[in-house]
Amino acid sequence: MATRHLYVVRHGAADPFGELTEIGQRQVExxxxxxxxxPIDAVWHSPLAxxxxxxxxxxxxxxxxxxxxxxxxxxHVPHVPDEIPAAWAGFFDGYDAEEAAAGARVAAALIDRFARPADVETHxxxxxxxxPVAWLVRHALDAPPARWLGLNCGNTALTVIEHRSGTAPSLVLYNDMGHLPPDLRWTGFGPGVRP
Known part of the structure; x- marks a missing residue:
């Protein structure tokens, strides 16, 4: 049975203009x-710098x-819940139905393209x-759509999801930063404890 191995990663740390910082470049290296x-077959990336x-x-x-x-x-924001949790109210403030529908379309396209088995073994x-990392993880776990909220992902953290025909997806690894020294982990988030 062929397995589609997805190595899903968040980009390296970036500045406010969306360009990688020196730290981000080191993380990615x-x-x-x-x-x-x-045995990687292809690298796919978002169109953002x-x-x-x-x-x-x-x-x-x-x-x-x-x-x-x-x-x-x-x-993109993949899903806007009907009942927004109080902690997320500021995030979704002003989000209109058109923006929510556009995000849902991108999320559906993401799942349709990548979250399915392949005919041959691929990496x-x-x-x-x-x-998008959170949305792919939520999908792999068959969790409710609103569950993508709160699935944080560090810069260059590695998540591995496997898809095989006839079985549910397997979440093999989530948010792993073992390749980074402690001072390069968890960038992109506010101050706090960094495991």
């Missing part, structure tokens, strides 16, 4: 070195592996953003 030991640059660096660690854009990996890296 370490991630690329980790992925170099795997921080993901494009991250994918280029990863591709440099994987000679001969195709690197390409996948619009479905763009940063693909998806360089994306925190919310």
């Amino acid at each position: 370490l991630l690329g070195q980790r992925l170099a030991g795997l 921080r993901a494009v640059r991250s994918a280029e660096i990863i591709g440099g660690c994987l000679p001969g592996v195709a690197v390409g854009e996948a619009a479905e990996l763009v940063d 693909e890296v998806l360089v994306t953003h925190a919310y």
Whole structure:
């Protein structure tokens, strides 16, 4: 039975303009070195600059592996719950029905393209953003749509999801930052304890 192995990663740390910082570049280099030991077939990335640059660096660690854009990996809000949790009220304030519908369409396209088995054994890296990572994890776990909220993802953290015909997806690894030294972990979040 063929397995589609998805190595889903959030881009490296970026500045307010969406460009990788020096820290982000170092994070991605370490991630690329980790992925170099795997039989990667393709690297797909979001069209946003921080993901494009991250994918280029990863591709440099994987000679001969195709690197390409996948619009479905763009940063987006995949689902706006009917009843918004109080802690998220400010985040969704002003979000209109049209924006919510557009995000839902991108989320559906993401699942349709990547969250399904392949005809042959494949190993693909998806360089994306925190919310699409959370949406793919929520889907793999068959959790309610609103469950993507609160699934935080560190910069260059590795999540592995496997898809096989006739079985539910397997979440093999989530938000793993073992390739990063402690001072490079959990960037992108506020101050606090960093495991």
